[in-house]
Amino acid sequence: xxxxxxxxxxxxxxxxxxxxxxxxxxxxxxxxxxxxxxxxxxxxxxxxxxxxxxxxxxxxxxxxxxxxxxxxxxxxxxxxxxxxxxxxxxxxxxxxxxxxxxxxxxxxxxxxxxxxxxxxxxxxxxxxxxxxxxxxxxxxxxxxxxxxxxxxxxxxxxxxxxxxxxxxxxxxxxxxxxxxxxxxxxxxxxxxxxxxxxxxxxxxxxxxxxxxxxxxxxxxxxxxxxxxxxxxxxxxxxxxxxxxxxxxxxxxxxxxxxxxxxxxxxxxxxxxxxxxxxxxxxxxxxxxxxxxxxxxxxxxxxxxxxxxxxxxxxxxxxxxxxxxxxxxxxxxxxxxxxxxxxxxxxxxxxxxxxxxxxxxxxxxxxxxxxxxxxxxxxxxxxxxxxxxxxxxxxxxxxxxxxxxxxxxxx
Numbered sequence: 001x002x003x004x005x006x007x008x009x010x011x012x013x014x015x016x017x018x019x020x021x022x023x024x025x026x027x028x029x030x031x032x033x034x035x036x037x038x039x040x041x042x043x044x045x046x047x048x049x050x051x052x053x054x055x056x057x058x059x060x061x062x063x064x065x066x067x068x069x070x071x072x073x074x075x076x077x078x079x080x081x082x083x084x085x086x087x088x089x090x091x092x093x094x095x096x097x098x099x100x101x102x103x104x105x106x107x108x109x110x111x112x113x114x115x116x117x118x119x120x121x122x123x124x125x126x127x128x129x130x131x132x133x134x135x136x137x138x139x140x141x142x143x144x145x146x147x148x149x150x151x152x153x154x155x156x157x158x159x160x161x162x163x164x165x166x167x168x169x170x171x172x173x174x175x176x177x178x179x180x181x182x183x184x185x186x187x188x189x190x191x192x193x194x195x196x197x198x199x200x201x202x203x204x205x206x207x208x209x210x211x212x213x214x215x216x217x218x219x220x221x222x223x224x225x226x227x228x229x230x231x232x233x234x235x236x237x238x239x240x241x242x243x244x245x246x247x248x249x250x251x252x253x254x255x256x257x258x259x260x261x262x263x264x265x266x267x268x269x270x271x272x273x274x275x276x277x278x279x280x281x282x283x284x285x286x287x288x289x290x291x292x293x294x295x296x297x298x299x300x301x302x303x304x305x306x307x308x309x310x311x312x313x314x315x316x317x318x319x320x321x322x323x324x325x326x327x328x329x330x331x332x333x334x335x336x337x338x339x340x341x342x343x344x345x346x347x348x349x350x351x352x353x354x355x356x357x358x359x360x361x362x363x364x365x366x367x368x369x370x371x372x373x374x375x376x377x378x379x380x381x382x383x384x385x386x387x388x389x390x391x392x393x394x395x396x397x398x399x400x401x402x403x404x405x406x407x408x409x410x
Contacts, residue, residue, distance in 0.1 A: 010130040011139060013187060014123065015146060017077065020181040021119070022147040024174045026154035026272075027161070028088060028112075029053070030265065031170050032105060033250065034162060035095075040102050048372065052109040053116075054364040057357065060117035065354020066213045067118065068125040074185055077126070080119035081182025087112050088175030095168040120357055125350040140337045144330070145279040154272070159265025217351030226292065226343050227352070229403045230336070235359035236395055237299050241306060243367030244388040245325070248309065248381045252318055270319040274326030282334050291335040292409040296400050302328040303392035310385035339409075 006012065036042045036049055067076055087108050094100035131139050161170050221227045253264040305325045312318040336356075344352050374384050400406050 018143050019150050022150040023154045027158040028174050030158040035167050049109050051365040051368040052106045053113040056114040057117045061358040062354040064118040065121040065351040068122040068350030073122045073126040076122040078185045080115045083115045085175045085178035088171050092168045092171035121354040124353045149276045156269045231359050239367045240388050240392040242364045243371035244385050247371045251381045267322050271322040271326040274323035275330040278327040278330030292406045295335050298328045298332045299396045303389050306385050307389035310382040
């Protein structure tokens, strides 16, 4: 049943799950990256971990969107939390017994990414199901802002934990936390038994029906005046920025800053702090005119800040630029979600979110792979950041000039 934002038990539960999922992912990702660098001595190859964690999103996030449109979302969320918990506990056990190789790191990262690909569209689509339309914007703001606040705290916590506890202990704690959170999902109001389209998806001809639903969602986006431009814009912009940013931060911390877990955690904490401040600021704004144009302006600012990160050579410069990058990215997230809410057909929202997440987050492995290749060829990370900055800036300017809908959309 739909109700007011903070009167909804389902929404409060979803908010708690978002906090746990974000915190767990941040702590586990940082711990895994540092394990690959510090213990396995895979400094140049650690980007493969990011690739494997993100690769399933290319193939399964759109499928996750179809599942979210056709199956009970509570069951999807529970399954993803339970599976990620098992993976974290398995990782802890392998480290404890001394059998955790780099190949296993990649395999478990791949499986964790698969569960994320299924979870994210279901969580986002669930929000539209449990809230009245007038509360959806507030719900989106609350989820995004809470994620950003958790992201501020999580890297700092991970940095402290890594200085005091071993890797196995941290992964064990994350696994237990995910298990508890996954079990709590059944305190939500239960949905109806799957019938209709859900039964068709689970029954005979399920694959054919799934592909038909995917085709329908892609056709809807391709012919939509706003989404047909927004999706490729974000896909290319994120591909140009994600890999250079993610893989440059540990190298910056290692070469220019203190070179330890605390320095790495501080950079990401400042990034997350900027995201939180941006989320709080934009969620309190009554109106942002020309949201589409505003989004492009923020992408242009982000591209310039990538160049600023390439020039950073001390702690103050590094944390300042990371804060501003987080701020700009956050100012993009809410307008994009408002556009999805405003222009999307509600019976296609799961597929729309699945495609959007695939193009914005799911293509990250391509970016990671390109940057990894350049690093292994000996290209300095600062050169990569500068090239990404110029390419992203020119691309966004071209899109703004080429598509008048960006300037015309209110």
